[in-house]
Amino acid sequence: MAWDRDKEILDALMNDHSFNFKDNGKILSKGKCPNCGRKSVWVPKDKPGRVKCDHETSCKPFHYSITTKELYPELFENYAEKHPATQEDPKATARVYLSDRGFNSGMIVDWFEQGYFPLKGGILAPTVRINLWDGFYWERIIDKKHVAQAGRKNSYKKGIQYSGKHWQPKGFMLEDDDECIITEGIFNAWVFLHAKRKAVASLSSGNFPEQLVENNRRRGITWILAYDNDAAGLKHMREYIEKLDAMGENYKVMLTRNSRQDWNDEFQADRINEQYLKESLWRGYVETADSAREKAFWLWVRRPQSRIKVEHYHALFSFKADEKITSEVNEALDIDGSSLEFLWVKGEVDAIHKAQTAFNGKLSGGRISNCVPRFLYIERDPLTEEQDYFFDVSFRNGNPKRLIALDGSSLESASSLNKALLGKTSGGTFDGDANDIKNLKEEWFDHKTTEITRLRFVGYDKASKTWVYPEFGFHNGKFVAQNDMGYLDAGPNKVKTKVSHSQVKMIHREHHDESWIDLFEKTFGHTGLLVMSWWFCTLYAEHIREKYQDWPFLEFTGEPGTGKTTLLKFLWRCVGRIDGYEGFDPAKSSVAGRSRTLERYSALPTVVIEADRAEKPGAKKSFDFNEFKDFFNGGIIRTTGVKNGGNETVEPPYRGGVLIAQNASVDSDDDAVMERIVHCHSTKAHHTVNSKQYARQMASMKTEDVCGWLHKALTSEKQFLENFDQKLKEVQENYHQRKEAVRERIIENHAKIAAGIWCLKILFPKHMSDEKCTGLQNTLWDMAVTRERRIKADSPLVELFWEYYVELNLSTHEDTLTREFVTEERLNHHKDPDFIAINLVDFETMISRRGLKLSMQDLKKQLPNCQSRPFVERKNVKSQITGKSKSCWVFRREAG
Numbered sequence: 001m002a003w004d005r006d007k008e009i010l011d012a013l014m015n016d017h018s019f020n021f022k023d024n025g026k027i028l029s030k031g032k033c034p035n036c037g038r039k040s041v042w043v044p045k046d047k048p049g050r051v052k053c054d055h056e057t058s059c060k061p062f063h064y065s066i067t068t069k070e071l072y073p074e075l076f077e078n079y080a081e082k083h084p085a086t087q088e089d090p091k092a093t094a095r096v097y098l099s100d101r102g103f104n105s106g107m108i109v110d111w112f113e114q115g116y117f118p119l120k121g122g123i124l125a126p127t128v129r130i131n132l133w134d135g136f137y138w139e140r141i142i143d144k145k146h147v148a149q150a151g152r153k154n155s156y157k158k159g160i161q162y163s164g165k166h167w168q169p170k171g172f173m174l175e176d177d178d179e180c181i182i183t184e185g186i187f188n189a190w191v192f193l194h195a196k197r198k199a200v201a202s203l204s205s206g207n208f209p210e211q212l213v214e215n216n217r218r219r220g221i222t223w224i225l226a227y228d229n230d231a232a233g234l235k236h237m238r239e240y241i242e243k244l245d246a247m248g249e250n251y252k253v254m255l256t257r258n259s260r261q262d263w264n265d266e267f268q269a270d271r272i273n274e275q276y277l278k279e280s281l282w283r284g285y286v287e288t289a290d291s292a293r294e295k296a297f298w299l300w301v302r303r304p305q306s307r308i309k310v311e312h313y314h315a316l317f318s319f320k321a322d323e324k325i326t327s328e329v330n331e332a333l334d335i336d337g338s339s340l341e342f343l344w345v346k347g348e349v350d351a352i353h354k355a356q357t358a359f360n361g362k363l364s365g366g367r368i369s370n371c372v373p374r375f376l377y378i379e380r381d382p383l384t385e386e387q388d389y390f391f392d393v394s395f396r397n398g399n400p401k402r403l404i405a406l407d408g409s410s411l412e413s414a415s416s417l418n419k420a421l422l423g424k425t426s427g428g429t430f431d432g433d434a435n436d437i438k439n440l441k442e443e444w445f446d447h448k449t450t451e452i453t454r455l456r457f458v459g460y461d462k463a464s465k466t467w468v469y470p471e472f473g474f475h476n477g478k479f480v481a482q483n484d485m486g487y488l489d490a491g492p493n494k495v496k497t498k499v500s501h502s503q504v505k506m507i508h509r510e511h512h513d514e515s516w517i518d519l520f521e522k523t524f525g526h527t528g529l530l531v532m533s534w535w536f537c538t539l540y541a542e543h544i545r546e547k548y549q550d551w552p553f554l555e556f557t558g559e560p561g562t563g564k565t566t567l568l569k570f571l572w573r574c575v576g577r578i579d580g581y582e583g584f585d586p587a588k589s590s591v592a593g594r595s596r597t598l599e600r601y602s603a604l605p606t607v608v609i610e611a612d613r614a615e616k617p618g619a620k621k622s623f624d625f626n627e628f629k630d631f632f633n634g635g636i637i638r639t640t641g642v643k644n645g646g647n648e649t650v651e652p653p654y655r656g657g658v659l660i661a662q663n664a665s666v667d668s669d670d671d672a673v674m675e676r677i678v679h680c681h682s683t684k685a686h687h688t689v690n691s692k693q694y695a696r697q698m699a700s701m702k703t704e705d706v707c708g709w710l711h712k713a714l715t716s717e718k719q720f721l722e723n724f725d726q727k728l729k730e731v732q733e734n735y736h737q738r739k740e741a742v743r744e745r746i747i748e749n750h751a752k753i754a755a756g757i758w759c760l761k762i763l764f765p766k767h768m769s770d771e772k773c774t775g776l777q778n779t780l781w782d783m784a785v786t787r788e789r790r791i792k793a794d795s796p797l798v799e800l801f802w803e804y805y806v807e808l809n810l811s812t813h814e815d816t817l818t819r820e821f822v823t824e825e826r827l828n829h830h831k832d833p834d835f836i837a838i839n840l841v842d843f844e845t846m847i848s849r850r851g852l853k854l855s856m857q858d859l860k861k862q863l864p865n866c867q868s869r870p871f872v873e874r875k876n877v878k879s880q881i882t883g884k885s886k887s888c889w890v891f892r893r894e895a896g
Contacts, residue, residue, distance in 0.1 A: 009048045009068045035064040093126040097142045102268045136160040166209035167201040177220040188263040205232040222250040230259040253284030282344040292317040297359045301340040315396040316369035322362035332358035368432035370396045377450035399426045452487045453495045459602030460542045464493035470501040472508045474714040506576040512708035517767045523694040533756035538657035545634045552749035553658040558682030574709040583607025595638040602655035632676040667795045675745045728755035742788045750784040829879035837877040837888035
C-alpha cells in the first residue's frame with residue numbers, strides 16, 4: 001500500500017485539540033487561531049501544506065500562517081524507511097527529502113545524487129550528495145536519527161580545500177552587467193535559482209568565492225551578498241564588502257527577516273516573492289549602515305516618521321526629523337513625493353548620497369543609551385501572580401549579552417529604567433527623555449506580548465501537559481528544545497522552570513541504548529528492576545494521581561555493600577542528571593529546607609536517605625515520616641503567605657514520588673503511613689564472584705550513555721498510559737483472586753508497581769519477557785503479603801518492650817520460712833490474670849539498672865497500637881505488688 005503523507009497530516013490536524021478543526025468536505029475549517037483566538041484557521045484537504053488564519057490584516061501580533069511541516073516535523077522524518085531507494089529510482093530518498101524542502105524535482109534533477117554516510121554498526125545513512133570539483137562532494141544526511149548517530153548533518157569528502165571556491169549549477173554563466181547572488185549554503189542558492197535569479201554558494205560564512213569574482217572583474221556585475229542573517233554571516237559580510245570595494249566591484253546585501261530563518265526556511269514557508277526580495281535589499285542597507293544617522297535614513301525612507309529610534313553597534317539613538325525633511329529629500333532627488341523604494345531596489349549611489357545629505361540637514365538628536373534592551377517576554381508565577389519583564393541586553397562596551405528581569409516599577413519612567421540598568425547590568429545607562437521611554441514602551445507592549453509560565457519545579461506541569469527541565473522538555477510525546485530565549489514552546493503554552501541548571505544539572509540524549517539492561521539485572525537483581533519500575537512510573541506520577549488518586553512511597557533498604565547507592569545514582573543518570581546526586585537527608589534540614597526540596601521536583605523521585613537512624617537518648621527528633629503521609633495523595637507541602645500586604649497564601653502540592661533509601665526499615669505507629677509504603681529489600685543473594693566487576697561497570701557508565709532512557713520513557717507517553725491502565729486492571733484482578741487477606745490499599749500500591757513492570761517492556765522489549773514480568777508480579781504480591789503481616793505485628797520498639805518485660809517481670813527467690821522457691825511479678829500490678837498493668841516509670845528505672853535503653857517518648861506513641869497484647873487504657877490500679885494505687889498502662893494478656 002502506497003504511503004500517503006497527506007492522510008497522515010490530515011489525521012494529525014484532526015487530532016490536534018489546540019485547533020479543534022471541523023471537517024467541511026474539501027477543507028478543514030473553524031480551527032482556533034493561536035494568535036487572535038478566533039475560529040478562523042483552515043487548511044485545504046487536497047494540499048494540506050499550510051495552515052493559516054482567515055483574518056490576514058487583523059490577526060495579531062502577526063498573521064498566523066504556518067506549514068504543516070513546522071507543526072508536525074515528525075511526519076517528515078524517517079525518509080529511509082518510508083522512501084527507500086530502488087534500482088528503478090536510486091535517488092528516491094533524497095528526491096522526496098528535497099521535495100519536502102520545497103524544491104522542484106524536475107529543475108534540480110541533475111544537481112544531486114543519493115549518497116550514503118557510514119555509521120557505527122555498518123549502517124549506511126542516506127544523504128543528498130552534491131558534486132563539487134575534482135571528485136570532491138558535499139553531502140547532507142537526510143534522517144534526523146542518523147544525524148544524531150553521526151553527530152553531524154553535513155559532510156565533505158575528505159581532503160577538500162574550498163577556500164576561494166564555490167558551488168554553481170550546471171550551465172551557470174554570467175553576462176556583462178548581471179547580478180549574482182552569493183549565499184552560504186547550497187540549498188539557499190537553490191532558493192534564488194527557483195526565483196529565476198543567478199546564484200552560487202560559498203559553502204560557509206567564512207568563505208568568499210574570490211576566484212569567481214576575480215574571473216569576472218570589470219564586467220559591471222553586481223555581487224549580492226545573501227549570507228545568513230546571524231552573527232557569523234553579518235561579521236564576514238562586512239569583510240567581503242570591504243574586499244569588493246577594494247576590487248572596485250559593485251555590491252549589495254540581502255538579508256532574511258531575522259537570524260532564526262535562513263533563505264531555505266523562508267522558501268519552505270512560501271514567503272519568497274518579489275516584494276520579499278525587495279525588502280531583503282532594504283534590510284541589507286539598514287544592517288550595513290556605517291553610522292546611526294545613515295541607519296536612521298534607511299528606516300525613514302521606508303516608513304517616514306517624526307521620531308526615529310535607531311539601534312547601532314549595541315547602542316540606542318533617538319533622532320527627530322524636521323517637518324520639512326520630506327520636501328528637502330524630494331527636492332534633492334527631483335521627485336514629486338512618490339515612493340522612495342527605488343533607492344534600495346536600484347541602489348544608485350548618487351541618488352542615495354543626495355537623499356542622505358538632504359536628510360541629515362534636517363535631523364537632530366543623538367545617543368540615549370550605551371546598551372540595547374530588547375524586550376522578550378513577560379514571565380509570570382501562577383501561584384503568586386508575580387511577574388517580570390525579561391530583556392536581552394547587548395552592550396556597546398563589548399561586555400557579553402545579559403538576560404535581565406525588570407519589574408513594572410523599573411519601566412515607569414526614563415530615570416527608573418536608568419536606575420534599573422545601572423543596578424542589573426555592567427554599566428548600562430539610559431539617558432532618554434519621557435518621549436523616548438514612551439516610544440520604547442509602545443514598541444515593546446503595543447501588540448500581543450509573549451507570556452511565559454514560570455514554574456517553581458522541574459518535571460511535569462499539569463497545566464501545560466509538559467515535562468519541563470532546566471534546558472529541555474517533552475510535550476505530547478515529543479522532545480522540545482529550549483529556545484534561545486530560555487523557555488519551551490509547548491503547543492499553545494510557553495513555560496520555563498525557575499530551577500536553574502546549576503541546581504539540577506541535567507542533559508538530554510535522544511538515542512536509547514538497550515544493551516546495558518542485562519548487566520543492570522546481573523548487578524542489581526530483581527530488586528533493581530522493581531526500583532526501576534517505580535522510578536519509570538514516577539515520571540507519570542501526576543497522571544497516575546489524577547486518575548487513581550495516589551502514588552505509593554517506595555522503601556529501599558539493605559545492608560551496606562548491597563549496591564543501594566550505585567543503583568540510585570545510576571537511575572538518576574538515566575533521567576539525565578550529571579552531578580552524582582543520590583538524595584537528601586531530611587534529618588539534616590529544617591522544615592523550610594525540606595519544603596523547598598520537596599517542591600523542587602514534579603514527576604521525579606524525592607530520594608530520602610538515612611533519615612530514620614537512631615537519635616541520641618533524650619534528643620528531640622528533627623524529622624518524622626508522618627510528615628510525608630499526605631504526599632501519597634499529592635497533598636499540600638507547606639502553606640506560606642504571599643508578601644503583598646494581603647491575606648493570600650501559597651500552598652504548593654506534592655507532585656513527585658517519595659523513595660526512602662536507608663539501611664533500616666521505616667517504623668511508624670500510624671498504619672496509614674505503613675500502608676503507603678512498598679518495601680524493597682536489597683540483599684547479596686544474587687551476587688556472584690563477578691558482582692564487584694559488574695558494579696564497577698555500572699558505576700563507570702556515563703550519563704551520556706544511558707540518559708536516552710528518559711527520552712524513550714517520555715516520548716512513549718501515550719503507549720505508557722494505555723499499557724499502565726490495562727495492566728493495572730489485570731494485576732488488581734489477579735491479586736484479588738489470591739487467597740491471602742490483604743487490605744485494599746496495600747494491594748493497589750503493589751499492583752501499580754507491578755503494572756509498571758509490564759511497562760518496562762516499552763523500554764526493553766527484548767529483555768522484559770512475559771515470563772520475567774509475571775515472575776516480578778508474583779514477587780510484588782509476596783511483598784504485599786509481607787507488608788500486611790508487618791503492619792499487623794507490633795513495631796520492633798514495642799516487641800523489644802515486651803521482651804524486656806518478660807525478662808524482668810518475674811523474680812524467683814527462696815521463701816525463708818517454707819524453704820520453697822517462689823515466683824513473683826515485679827512489673828505487673830494487675831490482680832486479674834487476664835490483664836497486665838505496668839507503671840512505665842518503674843519499667844524505665846528497672847531497665848536502666850540493667851544497662852538497657854529504650855526511647856520512652858517513641859514507645860508511648862506506639863504502645864496504644866500494640867497488637868500482641870492489646871492496649872486497654874491508662875488508669876490508677878491497686879497494685880498486687882505494693883497494695884497501693886499505681887498509675888499504669890493496662891493491656892490484655894492475649895489478643896482477641
